[in-house]
Amino acid sequence: MKTNLHYFLFTIASIILFASCQKSIEAKTGMVKFxxxxxxxxxxxxxxxxxxxxxxxxxxxISRFKYYVSNVRLTGTGTTAxxxxxxxxxxxxxxxxxxFSFETDENTFSGIxxxxxxxxxxNVSGAQTGALDxxxxxxxxxxxxxxxxxxxxxxxxxxxxxxKIEYHIGGFSGVNNTLxxxxxxxxxxxxxxxxEGKTSNIxxxxxxxxxxxxxNDIKITNLPVCTTPGVQAKQVADNYSKMFTITDVANN
Amino acid sequence: xxxxxxxxxxxxxxxxxxxxxxxxxxxxTNNSAGFNPTYLKFIIPAGWPQPxxxxxxxxxxxxxxxxxxxxxxxxxxxxKDGNFPCASCHQQFAAFATYDHQFSHGFDNALSVRNxxxxxxxxxxKEMHWDGGINHIEVQPLAPITNKIExxxxxxxxxxxxxxxxxxxxxFTAAFGDNMVNSQRMLKxxxxxxxxxxxxxSKYDQVKRGAxxxxxxxEMGYATFKAKCNTCHTEPLFTDYSFRNNxxxxxxxxxxxxxxxxxxxxxxxxxxxxxxxxxxxYTFPYMHDGRRFSLSQVIEHYRTGIAxxxxxxxxxxxxxxxxxxxxxxxxxxxxxxxxxxxxxxxKRLAQPQ
Numbered sequence: 001m002k003t004n005l006h007y008f009l010f011t012i013a014s015i016i017l018f019a020s021c022q023k024s025i026e027a028k029t030g031m032v033k034f035x036x037x038x039x040x041x042x043x044x045x046x047x048x049x050x051x052x053x054x055x056x057x058x059x060x061x062i063s064r065f066k067y068y069v070s071n072v073r074l075t076g077t078g079t080t081a082x083x084x085x086x087x088x089x090x091x092x093x094x095x096x097x098x099x100f101s102f103e104t105d106e107n108t109f110s111g112i113x114x115x116x117x118x119x120x121x122x123n124v125s126g127a128q129t130g131a132l133d134x135x136x137x138x139x140x141x142x143x144x145x146x147x148x149x150x151x152x153x154x155x156x157x158x159x160x161x162x163x164k165i166e167y168h169i170g171g172f173s174g175v176n177n178t179l180x181x182x183x184x185x186x187x188x189x190x191x192x193x194x195x196e197g198k199t200s201n202i203x204x205x206x207x208x209x210x211x212x213x214x215x216n217d218i219k220i221t222n223l224p225v226c227t228t229p230g231v232q233a234k235q236v237a238d239n240y241s242k243m244f245t246i247t248d249v250a251n252n
Numbered sequence: 253x254x255x256x257x258x259x260x261x262x263x264x265x266x267x268x269x270x271x272x273x274x275x276x277x278x279x280x281t282n283n284s285a286g287f288n289p290t291y292l293k294f295i296i297p298a299g300w301p302q303p304x305x306x307x308x309x310x311x312x313x314x315x316x317x318x319x320x321x322x323x324x325x326x327x328x329x330x331x332k333d334g335n336f337p338c339a340s341c342h343q344q345f346a347a348f349a350t351y352d353h354q355f356s357h358g359f360d361n362a363l364s365v366r367n368x369x370x371x372x373x374x375x376x377x378k379e380m381h382w383d384g385g386i387n388h389i390e391v392q393p394l395a396p397i398t399n400k401i402e403x404x405x406x407x408x409x410x411x412x413x414x415x416x417x418x419x420x421x422x423x424f425t426a427a428f429g430d431n432m433v434n435s436q437r438m439l440k441x442x443x444x445x446x447x448x449x450x451x452x453x454s455k456y457d458q459v460k461r462g463a464x465x466x467x468x469x470x471e472m473g474y475a476t477f478k479a480k481c482n483t484c485h486t487e488p489l490f491t492d493y494s495f496r497n498n499x500x501x502x503x504x505x506x507x508x509x510x511x512x513x514x515x516x517x518x519x520x521x522x523x524x525x526x527x528x529x530x531x532x533x534y535t536f537p538y539m540h541d542g543r544r545f546s547l548s549q550v551i552e553h554y555r556t557g558i559a560x561x562x563x564x565x566x567x568x569x570x571x572x573x574x575x576x577x578x579x580x581x582x583x584x585x586x587x588x589x590x591x592x593x594x595x596x597x598x599k600r601l602a603q604p605q
Contacts (some may be wrong), residue, residue, distance in 0.1 A: 123387070124387045124388060126310065126311070126389065127435065127439035127440055127443075128436060129435070129436040134391070135407050135435055139391070139394070141395045142385055142386075142399075143513075143514050144386050144388060176515075176516070
């Protein structure tokens with residue numbers, strides 16, 4: 001009996017050990033790459049140079065366009081792949097910021113989900129680094145919290161100094177919460193397939209024109225600047241939560 | 253036999269633990285070889301509540317981090333023109349408030365728009381600033397460093413100035429394992445220094461510990477305090493950290509509506525954070541805009557000066573506070589027992605030589 005017990009314990013130990021080390025040895029992983037393209041209506045956004053017209057006939061230029069994409073997930077039937085430490089700042093003026101990739105286990109997915117903005121936890125967790133570094137000019141120093149999305153430019157319809165328009169949209173808690181979870185299914189018939197050693201691509205477009213309308217009319221004449229959390233920031237966020245579309249999924 | 257089973261069980265479990273540990277270790281990248289800081293223990297005084305959040309949980313308190321933070325706190329290079337270190341408005345001899353100044357001086361001859369609050373016992377303070385706009389000690393320094401009327405600098409410029417200083421490179425290495433200078437490390441180091449400024453050695457504390465005794469007047473003042481002030485200025489921190497309208501009229505120049513500026517909620521109009529009364533004899537002038545210069549004036553405000561017609565006035569103050577002349581004298585005597593000479597003179601908190 002003594003021997004039996006020994007064997008029993010040894011077997012259990014072996015199983016535990018094998019199971020714990022096995023994953024890191026045997027899991028097959030591939031890469032997924034997200035590619036963002038910022039648009040206005042159907043044309044690629046051009047900073048500073050181009051003049052655009054919003055749905056109310058007001059004209060404007062854009063000098064800065066930045067937004068946070070965080071908590072990125074791949075979703076499928078009964079499966080979800082979550083990116084670790086998932087914080088990205090998409091900045092139209094920095095081409096390298098328009099795409100990011102991460103490693104994930106082999107699987108097939110039918111859509112994606114991400115947070116447009118920075119989750120409330122990281123808004124209250126002190127000094128951060130990387131995409132969340134306050135150096136990125138996306139953190140309010142007088143009313144702690146991240147700017148989720150930011151656009152700056154000019155418009156003849158603005159009554160502000162230098163005809164400026166500035167929308168710094170943020171607020172992460174309670175009635176001022178502007179966080180938006182974006183769920184997007186891939187075009188029908190297209191799945192994302194993660195294959196060992198290969199990179200699969202997801203292409204997305206963000207249409208800035210969506211910021212102005214539906215469900216809330218944002219007219220430059222009435223609101224050339226919005227740089228604090230509150231009702232107006234929430235209205236803009238309601239609008240821009242609809243700016244993303246997936247244009248392509250490519251498995252390699 | 254049972255004994256032998258236990259032994260074999262023990263050996264097996266030990267084996268599993270060691271091997272699992274080995275698995276884990278293999279995953280870690282070992283980039284901090286030789287990094288061996290001196291960890292410090294943060295003191296929670298006996299009988300005090302636990303801090304609302306553990307400010308050193310994600311920022312382990314070390315001697316090296318503390319010393320780096322101390323150097324940064326006293327370094328003018330954190331400001332645009334070099335003249336305004338954190339310590340220019342937060343002076344140790346004033347319990348880290350600005351001594352005898354209603355408003356503090358900032359870049360380009362600017363005056364601040366609020367009275368500089370003292371710095372101590374921040375581990376218990378969940379929200380910084382008079383309006384509670386800052387939600388974590390680590391992001392607090394960003395506000396004065398970048399404010400155009402305070403230190404008026406950019407974080408990027410500060411980091412550039414620190415990066416070319418070999419003394420800082422050594423100190424960042426000692427505190428964090430390598431010489432990378434970034435905003436997160438700078439802010440965490442300053443937080444280690446600020447969070448280490450503690451006040452729990454006043455005469456009041458000694459009386460509570462049985463090591464001293466109040467004079468008759470102090471004792472009478474303490475009784476009045478407990479009856480009339482303790483609800484908001486709750487012991488042992490002498491604040492409940494709530495936001496309240498204490499009946500000051502709106503300043504027509506500053507138009508400072510306090511907490512409402514953060515929450516956009518009209519119900520928060522004219523509300524400001526209840527300040528701690530520890531070291532109150534050294535933190536004059538008083539109130540969020542420093543409009544009361546003496547403790548006597550402050551008490552006078554509460555017994556005769558409260559603007560009782562304000563809709564957001566704290567309900568506890570709607571009848572003002574009934575304090576006799578004798579009680580007023582004794583109350584001031586008691587408040588002086590909250591002075592912490594250890595804090596005011598601690599060489600560890602002074603400008604590094």
